[in-house]
Amino acid sequence: DSGVTQTPKHLITATGQRVTLRCSPRSGDLSVYWYQQSLDQGLQFLIQYYNGEERAKGNILERFSAQQFPDLHSELNLSSLELGDSALYFCASSGGIFTGELFFGEGSRLTVL
Amino acid sequence: GQQLNQSPQSMFIQEGEDVSMNCTSSSIFNTWLWYKQDPGEGPVLLIALYKAGELTSNGRLTAQFGITRKDSFLNISASIPSDVGIYFCAGPFTSNAGGTSYGKLTFGQGTILTVHP
Numbered sequence: 001d002s003g004v005t006q007t008p009k010h011l012i013t014a015t016g017q018r019v020t021l022r023c024s025p026r027s028g029d030l031s032v033y034w035y036q037q038s039l040d041q042g043l044q045f046l047i048q049y050y051n052g053e054e055r056a057k058g059n060i061l062e063r064f065s066a067q068q069f070p071d072l073h074s075e076l077n078l079s080s081l082e083l084g085d086s087a088l089y090f091c092a093s094s095g096g097i098f099t100g101e102l103f104f105g106e107g108s109r110l111t112v113l
Numbered sequence: 114g115q116q117l118n119q120s121p122q123s124m125f126i127q128e129g130e131d132v133s134m135n136c137t138s139s140s141i142f143n144t145w146l147w148y149k150q151d152p153g154e155g156p157v158l159l160i161a162l163y164k165a166g167e168l169t170s171n172g173r174l175t176a177q178f179g180i181t182r183k184d185s186f187l188n189i190s191a192s193i194p195s196d197v198g199i200y201f202c203a204g205p206f207t208s209n210a211g212g213t214s215y216g217k218l219t220f221g222q223g224t225i226l227t228v229h230p
Contacts (some may be wrong), residue, residue: 002155003159004155033218042201042221042222042223043201043218043220043223044158045217045218045219056217058217090155090156091162093152093157098204098205099161100144100145100203100204100218101146101158101161102158102218104155104156104157105155106153106154106155107154107155
């Protein structure tokens with residue numbers, strides 16, 4: 001158990017819809033990262049938040065947005081969903097200084113039909 | 114952008130065999146990391162390497178940080194069925210300026226390991 005909690009574990013929705021994925025980091029971790037894992041793209045970095053502020057951005061689509069709340073939990077919002085958005089979405093957390101050691105949750109599997 | 118090329122893409126081995134996989138980059142990294150993803154789980158850090166030429170072991174796993182800082186290797190000795198999973202190399206792009214920290218961890222495409230009993 002990494003200590004990172006993600007909900008929901010599975011989500012099935014239709015094209016054009018909007019969903020919200022939720023992540024609670026390990027106790028005391030200030031940084032939250034979102035990754036997308038699809039079969040053909042591997043693990044792709046989306047975005048990082050540190051203590052409520054956006055810190056680094058990857059290949060995140062404009063239809064996607066994220067935020068980190070004062071209690072440090074984070075949400076990833078995916079809108080105008082397309083079939084190609086079907087993937088595993090992972091949240092990870094880490095402590096203060098970034099060393100590369102991330103603690104990943106079990107992921108949220110999104111299926112867009 | 115930074116890309117990590119990991120090989121082989123998949124391996125099918127017998128229990129007890131040794132395994133080798135590697136990762137190369139067009140960019141220099143100051144840190145190399147190896148993660149393992151079990152089926153249905155998120156990746157877990159296996160080994161972190163922080164110095165060029167460094168050789169680090171974690172049980173039956175041994176990893177090396179290439180001298181050029183553009184490659185890394187992971188070896189698994191005497192494989193067992195629970196070694197099954199996807200192994201990823203990863204390299205970070207970081208900034209630790211001003212007391213805060215951000216980092217993008219770039220992952221290789223992964224090596225899928227299957228171990229036959």
